[in-house]
Amino acid sequence: MKKAxxxxxxxxxxxxTTDFINEILDGKATKYFDGLKGLxxxxxxxxALTKLIDEESRHGDSGLTLNRPQSLQSMSSGEQKKAxxxxxxxxxxxxxxxxxxxxxxxxxxxxxxxxxxxxxxKDIILIQIISRKEDLLPFITNFIELVGxxxxxxxxxxxxxSVNHQKLTGDxxxxxxxxxxxxxxxxxxxxxxxxxxxxPILNNITWKIDRGQFWELSGENGSGKTTILSMITGxxxxxxxxxxxxxxxxxxxxxxxxDIKKNIGYFTPSMTDKFxxxxxxxxxxxxxxxxxxxxxxxxxxxxLRLAKEWLQLIGMWHLKNxxxxxxxxxxxxxxxxxxxxxKHPLLLILDEPTAGLDDESAALLVSLVNKxxxxxxxxxxxxxxxxxxGLKPQYKFVLKSSNEGSSGKVVIP
Ligand SMILES: Nc1ncnc2c1ncn2[C@@H]1O[C@H](COP(=O)(O)OP(=O)(O)OP(=O)(O)O)[C@@H](O)[C@H]1O
Numbered sequence: 368m369k370k371a372x373x374x375x376x377x378x379x380x381x382x383x384t385t386d387f388i389n390e391i392l393d394g395k396a397t398k399y400f401d402g403l404k405g406l407x408x409x410x411x412x413x414x415a416l417t418k419l420i421d422e423e424s425r426h427g428d429s430g431l432t433l434n435r436p437q438s439l440q441s442m443s444s445g446e447q448k449k450a451x452x453x454x455x456x457x458x459x460x461x462x463x464x465x466x467x468x469x470x471x472x473x474x475x476x477x478x479x480x481x482x483x484x485x486x487x488x489k490d491i492i493l494i495q496i497i498s499r500k501e502d503l504l505p506f507i508t509n510f511i512e513l514v515g516x517x518x519x520x521x522x523x524x525x526x527x528x529s530v531n532h533q534k535l536t537g538d539x540x541x542x543x544x545x546x547x548x549x550x551x552x553x554x555x556x557x558x559x560x561x562x563x564x565x566x567p568i569l570n571n572i573t574w575k576i577d578r579g580q581f582w583e584l585s586g587e588n589g590s591g592k593t594t595i596l597s598m599i600t601g602x603x604x605x606x607x608x609x610x611x612x613x614x615x616x617x618x619x620x621x622x623x624x625x626d627i628k629k630n631i632g633y634f635t636p637s638m639t640d641k642f643x644x645x646x647x648x649x650x651x652x653x654x655x656x657x658x659x660x661x662x663x664x665x666x667x668x669x670x671l672r673l674a675k676e677w678l679q680l681i682g683m684w685h686l687k688n689x690x691x692x693x694x695x696x697x698x699x700x701x702x703x704x705x706x707x708x709x710k711h712p713l714l715l716i717l718d719e720p721t722a723g724l725d726d727e728s729a730a731l732l733v734s735l736v737n738k739x740x741x742x743x744x745x746x747x748x749x750x751x752x753x754x755x756x757g758l759k760p761q762y763k764f765v766l767k768s769s770n771e772g773s774s775g776k777v778v779i780p
Pocket of ligand 1: 437441442443444445446471563564568586587588589590591592593594595
């Protein structure tokens with residue numbers, strides 16, 4: 368077989384990546400990808416997974432987990448990606464579009480995936496969509512840049528356009544109303560155990576999270592990070608009957624899920640992928656103050672001012688009238704992260720918030736999170752597999768997987 372020609376497509380927050388991917392898959396891509404017309408393509412991406420999970424919840428099966436006891440939805444992000452790749456390879460595609468393939472994967476599996484892709488590349492054309500330059504697959508030697516909707520071939524890596532995102536200017540805007548909370552402790556897990564189908568996941572986890580602290584939560588794929596977060600957000604029924612204290616109340620002592628949720632700002636990238644609201648950016652920010660998705664009442668002066676201050680802080684005020692729907696995925700993710708902060712919730716949970724962001728936007732987000740930690744009383748839990756340069760958590764809670772379930776320890780960086 369003729370040696371396959373692989374491509375790396377560098378994207379930024381402003382790239383129209385979804386349109387670009389669809390054009391290739393629909394056989395409409397011109398220029399460099401003309402040769403793919405009529406060939407069978409496959410998409411390895413978080414968006415493809417989100418669609419399959421939706422399918423599974425509607426029809427009870429996604430096609431990925433056939434003959435497997437566990438649903439796709441209940442798998443960890445890393446396990447889902449592994450299942451997706453296995454599934455795609457079965458259909459023997461001629462080419463695979465890899466949309467930021469290393470996002471959500473721990474270091475160990477990143478190495479395994481790199482080796483697997485190197486092998487696959489002998490027979491299958493790979494198109495790596497890439498927003499973090501460090502992720503480039505070493506055997507790819509053809510480079511393209513996607514600027515908005517246009518693609519440009521790059522002679523070498525040095526020719527990538529450098530994007531100068533606005534630096535953060537000004538302070539974190541204060542909330543309209545401070546949350547009243549008079550205790551030092553926010554969340555306490557004491558000797559928490561969780562198993563699924565007799566498989567231990569968390570083993571004797573003790574974690575005390577106080578007001579104003581900045582934590583990073585880390586651990587391999589499947590070590591139980593999301594499971595711990597679902598205990599903290601009150602969603603996991605396995606919290607009942609255990610020593611779990613959420614915002615000063617023991618779990619199961621008569622609190623409603625709303626009592627817990629109102630104290631939490633939450634962002635994880637899949638929230639954005641599913642959200643197709645036709646609201647202006649300004650209204651999206653204001654609805655974050657009101658805990659609604661859209662905005663159904665006229666905003667007050669104070670709300671308008673606050674939305675403006677936040678959009679100015681992240682350099683997106685000029686887009687205030689743009690529909691959220693029309694923003695690029697990267698822009699949407701930045702907006703949703705900021706929106707989770709606007710109320711200065713007691714607890715801000717950011718679950719791999721930099722996934723899919725370009726280097727510059729990820730750096731902007733990291734400085735925003737550091738700033739939020741320094742200037743406010745909000746407690747932050749930041750989950751990431753990447754070592755984000757410049758992130759300054761005060762403490763790390765590290766999960767270590769084992770057959771008896773993961774143990775956890777506090778590390779001071
Ligand atoms: N409802 C469930 N039923 C069965 N197993 C589950 C369920 N929920 C989670 N698990 C399993 O528990 C383990 C921990 O999953 P969890 O999502 O908490 O890991 P994680 O650390 O967040 O992983 P990742 O970094 O890949 O997102 C995984 O092996 C997962 O398959």
